[in-house]
Amino acid sequence: MIQCGQRCRTKDWKTTLATLHMWLQIVGKVKLELTPFLNERWSVAFTVTARGLTTSMIPVGQRVFQVDFDLVEHQLAAATTDGGASSMPLVPRAVADFYFEFMAKLESLGIHVTINTHPVEVDNQIPFNEDHAHAAYDPLYVNRCWRILVGVARILEAYRTPFVGKSSPVHFWWGSFDLATTRYSGRPAPAREWPGRWMAISAEQEQCLAGFWPGNNRLPEPAFVAYTHPEPPGCRTAAIRPDAAFFHPELAEFVLPYEHVRRAADPDAAILDFYRSAYEIGATLAGWDRQALERPDPTQTLTTAPERQSHMATQAEDKTTCTHLDQVQDVRARTPDGCEECLQMGSDWVHLRLCLSCGHVGCCDNSPNKHATMHYHRTKDPLIQSFEPGEDWGWCYVDEVFLEPAPLPAALR
Numbered sequence: 042m043i044q045c046g047q048r049c050r051t052k053d054w055k056t057t058l059a060t061l062h063m064w065l066q067i068v069g070k071v072k073l074e075l076t077p078f079l080n081e082r083w084s085v086a087f088t089v090t091a092r093g094l095t096t097s098m099i100p101v102g103q104r105v106f107q108v109d110f111d112l113v114e115h116q117l118a119a120a121t122t123d124g125g126a127s128s129m130p131l132v133p134r135a136v137a138d139f140y141f142e143f144m145a146k147l148e149s150l151g152i153h154v155t156i157n158t159h160p161v162e163v164d165n166q167i168p169f170n171e172d173h174a175h176a177a178y179d180p181l182y183v184n185r186c187w188r189i190l191v192g193v194a195r196i197l198e199a200y201r202t203p204f205v206g207k208s209s210p211v212h213f214w215w216g217s218f219d220l221a222t223t224r225y226s227g228r229p230a231p232a233r234e235w236p237g238r239w240m241a242i243s244a245e246q247e248q249c250l251a252g253f254w255p256g257n258n259r260l261p262e263p264a265f266v267a268y269t270h271p272e273p274p275g276c277r278t279a280a281i282r283p284d285a286a287f288f289h290p291e292l293a294e295f296v297l298p299y300e301h302v303r304r305a306a307d308p309d310a311a312i313l314d315f316y317r318s319a320y321e322i323g324a325t326l327a328g329w330d331r332q333a334l335e336r337p338d339p340t341q342t343l344t345t346a347p348e349r350q351s352h353m354a355t356q357a358e359d360k361t362t363c364t365h366l367d368q369v370q371d372v373r374a375r376t377p378d379g380c381e382e383c384l385q386m387g388s389d390w391v392h393l394r395l396c397l398s399c400g401h402v403g404c405c406d407n408s409p410n411k412h413a414t415m416h417y418h419r420t421k422d423p424l425i426q427s428f429e430p431g432e433d434w435g436w437c438y439v440d441e442v443f444l445e446p447a448p449l450p451a452a453l454r
Contacts, residue, residue: 049189049263049299051256054182058255060175061183062218063136063160065094067143067169068108068117069215070156072096081223081243086212089194089220093187094213101152112187115180117143125150131180136172162216164258186255189263189299190220193253196309197222200251200316203409206334219266221252224320226329230271244270249323251316253299259291263299265315266292269323276326282318283311283419295319310418317410325386335409337391363437365423369448372400374428380404382412392429394436397448398422414438424448 051058069085076084076099087094093112098105106121115131127146140158147154158168167174190213197211200222207225214221226247235241248270255263269276277288285301288294297315305311324331372395375381380390380403390404394413399422403413413425417438426435426447435444 048303049182049185049255051261051263054179054186056175056177057179057182058186058218059165060136060177062163062215063165063169063172063175064117064131064139065110065215065218066160067136067140067156068096068110071108071147071154072099074154074156075099075101081209081245082239083209083212086210086214089187089190089211089213091191094190101154104151106150106152112183115178115183119146119150119152121150121152131178131183133176133178135174135176136167137170138176140169140172190253192308193220193265193312196312197251197316200313202338203335205336217254218257219252219254221250221266223251224249224324224334226324226327226334247271247327247329249320251319260289260296265297265299265302265312266294267316267319267323268292268294269319269327271327273323273326273328276323279322279326281322282314282415286315286318295322307418314415314418317415321382321386321388321410325388331386331388331409337407337409363424363440363442363444363448365437365439366448368422369397369424370399372397374402375400376402380408380410380412382415383408383410386410392427394425395428396420396422397424397426397435402428 065087069087073085078084088097090109092114093110095110096108098107104122106119106125108117108119110117110131112131116128117131118126118128120126127150129142129146158170160166160169165175194211197220201208201211204224206227209221209223211220211222213219228247230244230247233244235244249267250270251267253263253265254260272293277290281288281295283297283301286295286297289296295315297312302308302311324334374395376384378384380388380393381401382388383390383404388410390408390410392405392407394403394405395401396403396413396416399420401416401422403416404410406414416422417425423437423439424435424444425438427433433446435447436442437444
């Protein structure tokens, strides 16, 4: 589960965030100068690691080096393939001091590079080598933010699974200080004017982004974000899940506040539901060929009758029983022709499941959208049964037990 137990309000570490952001941009601009271009500038992004953030490998002549932000021990380390290494502590210090020491460390390793010292994607325009205004560093909040990034990166990797079209790795973008992955339709986006060439390059193709950022002046709270470019008609008024999510008109993005997720019973499920819902809205309204771009997770096999029998045998040994049979109602399928959400979206499914509390028909976990499980996370209705001809079995999400045959409502038992 994502580590959302502690607060990480933007206002509580605003000065540290501003300083750390400039440090990341200094290191990021070194990578920008030395790394060959790849796709939508994927080559310049950082990656979340088990200790912090890394540039990954950066070529310099015939050598390669890497810079790591260790946000556990709070050290910056640079290492080269010929055995060179240098480090510096991450402590409260001015951006200018960090800039001069870091560039000197690179020189000592035989890495000669000049960068543009002006910050990007922020209101602050003080050159790095002149910035003595930003000098805060609170290791507690830096570590807390990194732990959130680790959890989000893990969830974003799971979110990427059913998409077989072009999609980016999970990137940490040091310019905007956000973590994101992007899916592409395979079609070019209409040309338009952008403030910078790098923005124009990044927006050349139709895309759906899912990510997280810790907040800024326009959104002064950490949040999960998602958008579709170009924005299709109807996107702003579409029903986004979960209920706490909303469309932010100034950002032109869907937003799910971190504080809501922090309090959720299942944070992972809430985040995945948000990302999937935002993608479904954007890709469907934009007319993406979702049938060609998506497929069920091939590592998740269908549950066969022998497998169910094995589960039932294990349950019998463990004396595990369902304690929610009193919630079974005499329901009728609300959409007998298929998955309720998939029919609205024009999407496909593999198998269907019927909610035994309200009659919702949703697609199974082998389907791209997993609407039956999403329905459970939204409503907490615990019991489903197969809605496939010839199958008579049920499942309790809460007790995690198979029920064969499927349970009947109390009035019919």
